[in-house]
Amino acid sequence: MQTLVSTGIQSDVSAPAARIAAGAAVAALLFLASLHVLSPEFDPSWRVVSEYANGHYGWGLSLMFGAWALSQWAIALAISSQVKTRAGRIGLYLLIASGIGEAMASVCDINHPLHNLAAPSAFLPCRWPRL
Numbered sequence: 001m002q003t004l005v006s007t008g009i010q011s012d013v014s015a016p017a018a019r020i021a022a023g024a025a026v027a028a029l030l031f032l033a034s035l036h037v038l039s040p041e042f043d044p045s046w047r048v049v050s051e052y053a054n055g056h057y058g059w060g061l062s063l064m065f066g067a068w069a070l071s072q073w074a075i076a077l078a079i080s081s082q083v084k085t086r087a088g089r090i091g092l093y094l095l096i097a098s099g100i101g102e103a104m105a106s107v108c109d110i111n112h113p114l115h116n117l118a119a120p121s122a123f124l125p126c127r128w129p130r131l
Contacts, residue, residue, distance in 0.1 A: 017078035024071035031064035053109035065106035072099035 036044055039055040052061040076095045083092050 013082065014078045017074045021071050021074035021078055024067045024074060028064050028067035028071060031060055031067060035060050035064065048110075050105070050110040053111060058109060061109070062106045065102050069099040069102035069106065072096070072102060 032049070035042075035049075035052045035057055038057050038060065039052055042051050042055060049061070049064075052058065072095055076092055076099070080092060083089055
């Protein structure tokens with residue numbers, strides 16, 4: 001059963017998907033903040049986030065990117081009923097593709113040869129996740 005929230009004329013938004021999107025976005029921010037605290041050797045003012053994979057908490061970076069991807073896919077699902085124009089559909093597809101790039105970043109860390117190609121080649125397998 002799908003719950004819809006109506007706030008006006010023809011504005012049905014999937015409430016569960018919107019809640020998942022918000023929760024996953026908060027989780028991604030909390031994972032990122034925890035990486036800044038747990039690995040102070042990586043100065044975020046001049047280092048890229050992917051470099052946290054070189055520290056002891058690379059798994060936290062994978063969780064952050066995974067939560068970020070989930071958030072993007074959930075918001076795409078939540079707003080998909082509102083997309084009526086070609087430009088809107090293109091934006092929705094780009095949001096989904098961005099989520100694919102984030103999901104790839106969760107398994108292709110900075111040390112992997114395909115790291116720089118993860119976003120444009122999201123359908124190429126990078127490696128199996130660490131267990």
